[in-house]
Every structure is written in C-alpha cells, then in structure tokens.
Amino acid sequence: MGERLPPAGWTRRDDIAALVAVLGEGNARYVGGAVRDTLLEIAVKDVDIATPLLPDEVIRRLSAAGIRNVPTGIEHGTITAVLPFGPVEITTLRHDVSTDGRRATVAFASDWQDDAARRDFTMNALYADPATLEIFDWFGGVADLKARRLRFIGDARQRIREDHLRILRYFRFQARFGSQPADKEAEEACAELAATLKGLSRERIGMEMLNLLGLPDPAPTVARMAELGVLAVVLPxxxxxxxxxxxxxxxxxxxxxxxxxxxxxxxxxxxxxxxxxxxxxxxxxxxxxxxxxxxxxxxxxxxxxxxxxxxxxxxxxxxxxxxxxxxxxxxxxxxPVFPLKGGEIVARGVKAGPEVARILRGVEAQWVAAGFADDRIEALLDAAIASVS
Structure with a gap:
C-alpha cells in the first residue's frame, strides 16, 4: 500500500462512516479539499465524496437509510447528505463531453481516473479510501503538495481553455498553497490566455477576486498577476x-x-x-x-x-x-447610542420642528467630541436651549 491519509477528526466521524456504509463497499472515496488540507495539516471545512453510483441511486440509498438529502447540484451529479455533524457532498464520477471556457457538458463515468483527469490542479485530484485511508494519486499531487508546487493536470493551456476561471483559481491557490518560484508553464498559460477572462460573468470574477483577497497575504500574488497582465483584464x-x-x-x-x-x-x-x-x-x-x-x-x-x-x-x-x-x-x-430624543427638547419648551433637529445635531456633535460622556448631556442641552432663548 502506498501513501495514506493521516487520521483526522473528520475521518473519525460516525455519521460519515454510516454514510459510506450506506453507499456500499467500493462506492465511496474522499476527494479534493478534505484530502489536500489533511495532508497539509490544516483545518478541513468541507468533506466531499466521489462515487460511481448514479445520482438517483445515491438518493434511493440515502432515503432508504433515513439520511436527509438535497439535490443541490443534481444536473452535475451532486447530492448533499445532511448529517448530524455537517453536510457532505456526494458527486457521481464524471468526464467532460464538451467545454467552452464558461461551462462544461459532462457525462457520468465509472472510472476513478477519468474523474480525476477532469479536475484542475494535481493537488485537488487526490482521492482516499474511507476504510484504509489509502490515497489514489494519478498525477503526482502528493509530491506537488510536499513541494508546495501548484500545477495544472495535463496541458495548462488546454485546462484554461476548458474553464477560463481557472486562471483566477490558479492565482488564488498559488497564494494559499504555492511557493516561489511558481510553475513556469502555469504562469505562461495564464498570461497568454488572460484575455479569455472577459468572456466570464462578472459575478464569477468578483467572487473569485474576493476569495483571493480574503487570504492571509495576497499582495505578492496580486503583484504577480499585474506583472503577467492578468490583473489589467479584471481590475485595470x-x-x-x-x-x-x-x-x-x-x-x-x-x-x-x-x-x-x-x-x-x-x-x-x-x-x-x-x-x-x-x-x-x-x-x-x-x-x-x-x-x-x-x-x-x-x-x-x-x-x-x-x-x-x-x-x-x-x-x-x-x-x-x-x-x-x-x-x-x-x-x-x-x-454607544445617543441618549437624547427630540421629545425631551420639546418638553423643555422648544417648539417642534427644525429647531429641535438643529439642537439635537448640535448636542450630539458636542457629546461625541466629549468622548460620548452621557453625564454631560443635561449640561450640553441646557447650553443649547439657552442659546436660542
């Protein structure tokens, strides 16, 4: 047996073990971020499972076992199992039939490697057996993780042509997981195809940019995007x-x-x-x-x-x-909340109207300048009313 996933809190969850048992022996493998992040010894947010079972069969088995499920992405083969300790997405193995840079037409598959081959980066194409924690790695993702090397699976230009958003995903993952110097082929492909980002929806670009900017220190990566001509396309x-x-x-x-x-x-x-x-x-x-x-x-x-x-x-x-x-x-x-209301000014004999609002604004400004001193409100109000009497 080769590399194994180290045990982690999420791999010991009873609800996930029960889910895997319902799917049946050989019908489930952990995939993607949970495997990657566990190998990097960082917190796992989401657990995803890949399966050769078709979506209807996944739903049938979960429902028969009393596991609540939601068809969150059924057109792409994804069913979400709602579990006691957090949801788990289950997606049927797929391979791309056609792509146009914005969306892909997929067909369900039965081969694990076909499913892995359609993913973007080698570090995201890692699968693990729930029973043995054996890792399945067809593209050198484990070695890339150890080297903090972000690489596209296969030809970088081809992967970007399939989905233009992968350019921004590349830089986000580089900022989070990568090291310098970055992969030369990946950077050259992103620079060469940067203009293809213009064909994407603005919402997708905005979401990806905010995800990048939310990382601990995206500044060096954003600077590199500028050097390569990528930033000028999305944020000139x-x-x-x-x-x-x-x-x-x-x-x-x-x-x-x-x-x-x-x-x-x-x-x-x-x-x-x-x-x-x-x-x-x-x-x-x-x-x-x-x-x-x-x-x-x-x-x-x-x-x-x-x-x-x-x-x-x-x-x-x-x-x-x-x-x-x-x-x-x-x-x-x-x-703090400003402790004075207009009614209190009216009660002091000031006619309701613009003068009350003016006094309120004036007292509030002095109250703020005095460091929000509530004990000075009466004195400030007395002085303000006296000035208009």
Missing part, C-alpha cells in the same frame, strides 16, 4: 502597492483580513469608480456601501471612535487602516 484600476501597505497594517495591528477592505485599497479614492467596480463585480448592497465609504477617504487621520460612531465599525476600520492610523481605540469598544 488596481494600485498594487496600496494593497501591500494595507496588508502590513492589518498584520501590525492584529486585525483580521477583509476582502472588501482590500479591494478598496486597490482602488483610488474615487466614489464613482468604486461604484463602477462594485457593479462590475456584482457586489452586495452592503459591500457596495462599504466600498463607497472607503472611497470617500481623504487620508486625514480622525478620531477612531467618532469615526466608528458616524460610519459604523467596519467602515471606520477601513478608513483607519487605509490611512495607516491606529485602530486600537476600537478594540473591544461598542458603539
């Missing part, structure tokens, strides 16, 4: 050195990576441009708002807590870190 506005500066600030202040903040760093302080990029990447409403707020920065260092009160915690952190300012005052701090 990018200011690469600004990203490196932000990543350094996050690390210095022990603040978790945030992909939207990092996207903001790549963009100039231009609200109209940030709106264009947000639309191009199909960002959510909340993400668009944060990007626009970050774009309104002027580089001036402001009081951290006052900034958070005005903009919200996330946007305040964005502004502070992009300016290279200290965010420590926000650590463990909760944004």
């Amino acid at each position: 506005e990018a200011d690469v050195p600004a990203l490196a500066a932000l990543v350094a600030q996050e690390a210095r202040q022990s603040i978790a990576p945030d992909p939207v903040r990092r996207l903001a760093a790549l963009l100039p302080a231009d609200a109209a441009l940030s709106e264009q990029v947000a639309s191009r990447f199909r960002l959510s409403g909340a993400q668009k708002k944060r990007l626009a707020t970050a774009a309104a920065r002027d580089g001036a260092v402001q009081d951290a807590r006052a900034l958070a009160y005005r903009l919200g915690m996330d946007s305040a952190l964005d502004r502070l870190l992009l300016a290279g300012a200290d965010a420590k005052p926000l650590e463990g701090w909760t944004i």
Whole structure:
C-alpha cells in the first residue's frame, strides 16, 4: 500500500462512516479539499465524496437509510447528505463531453481516473479510501503538495481553455498553497490566455477576486498577476502597492483580513469608480456601501471612535487602516447610542420642528467630541436651549 491519509477528526466521524456504509463497499472515496488540507495539516471545512453510483441511486440509498438529502447540484451529479455533524457532498464520477471556457457538458463515468483527469490542479485530484485511508494519486499531487508546487493536470493551456476561471483559481491557490518560484508553464498559460477572462460573468470574477483577497497575504500574488497582465483584464484600476501597505497594517495591528477592505485599497479614492467596480463585480448592497465609504477617504487621520460612531465599525476600520492610523481605540469598544430624543427638547419648551433637529445635531456633535460622556448631556442641552432663548 502506498501513501495514506493521516487520521483526522473528520475521518473519525460516525455519521460519515454510516454514510459510506450506506453507499456500499467500493462506492465511496474522499476527494479534493478534505484530502489536500489533511495532508497539509490544516483545518478541513468541507468533506466531499466521489462515487460511481448514479445520482438517483445515491438518493434511493440515502432515503432508504433515513439520511436527509438535497439535490443541490443534481444536473452535475451532486447530492448533499445532511448529517448530524455537517453536510457532505456526494458527486457521481464524471468526464467532460464538451467545454467552452464558461461551462462544461459532462457525462457520468465509472472510472476513478477519468474523474480525476477532469479536475484542475494535481493537488485537488487526490482521492482516499474511507476504510484504509489509502490515497489514489494519478498525477503526482502528493509530491506537488510536499513541494508546495501548484500545477495544472495535463496541458495548462488546454485546462484554461476548458474553464477560463481557472486562471483566477490558479492565482488564488498559488497564494494559499504555492511557493516561489511558481510553475513556469502555469504562469505562461495564464498570461497568454488572460484575455479569455472577459468572456466570464462578472459575478464569477468578483467572487473569485474576493476569495483571493480574503487570504492571509495576497499582495505578492496580486503583484504577480499585474506583472503577467492578468490583473489589467479584471481590475485595470488596481494600485498594487496600496494593497501591500494595507496588508502590513492589518498584520501590525492584529486585525483580521477583509476582502472588501482590500479591494478598496486597490482602488483610488474615487466614489464613482468604486461604484463602477462594485457593479462590475456584482457586489452586495452592503459591500457596495462599504466600498463607497472607503472611497470617500481623504487620508486625514480622525478620531477612531467618532469615526466608528458616524460610519459604523467596519467602515471606520477601513478608513483607519487605509490611512495607516491606529485602530486600537476600537478594540473591544461598542458603539454607544445617543441618549437624547427630540421629545425631551420639546418638553423643555422648544417648539417642534427644525429647531429641535438643529439642537439635537448640535448636542450630539458636542457629546461625541466629549468622548460620548452621557453625564454631560443635561449640561450640553441646557447650553443649547439657552442659546436660542
């Protein structure tokens, strides 16, 4: 027997063992990220199983065993088993019939190697037997993992022509798992075929870019994308050195990576441009708002807590870190609620209307400037009312 998968918490799960038993002997192998990440000794998020059983048979067996299942991707052969300790995706072996760079037409297969051959990188084409934990590796993925070498399976250009998004996936995986120098053939193929990214949906590109930017330190990889002409296709506005500066600030202040903040760093302080990029990447409403707020920065260092009160915690952190300012005052701090209401001003004899709103704004501004001192509200209000009497 060759290489074996080291035992891990997820390989000892009783619910997965029961699932494998339901599928039947020889009908299940762990595949992909769970195998890769276990070999790298990093936390496993998702468990995937490959099977020669057709989707209808998978559903029949799971249902007969009382295992709840959802046809999450049945057109591609994927059924999700809803288990007590987390879902597991079960996908029928496949081989590509045709591809056009955006989508693939697949047919179900019975050969494990055929299924492996259609995957993108050697480190993602590793399978493991649930009973023995024996690893099946047809393309040198284990050796590549040990060397931290990211390689396409087969001809890199052909793999990219099958699915253009593999260019961005390559750089994301390189940033997460790879080492330098990177695979020459892979980089040359990505540079040569970078223009094919224009044929992909903006949403797919945006999602992949945010996934890349959310990694611990994507700056060197993003810089390499710029050198190879890839970044100019998907984000021509990018200011690469600004990203490196932000990543350094996050690390210095022990603040978790945030992909939207990092996207903001790549963009100039231009609200109209940030709106264009947000639309191009199909960002959510909340993400668009944060990007626009970050774009309104002027580089001036402001009081951290006052900034958070005005903009919200996330946007305040964005502004502070992009300016290279200290965010420590926000650590463990909760944004307070302004303790004064308009009715209290009316009760003091001020006629309801614009004057009440003006007094409220004035007292609030002084309260914030005084460090959110609730014990000064009465004095501030007395002074404000006296000034209009």
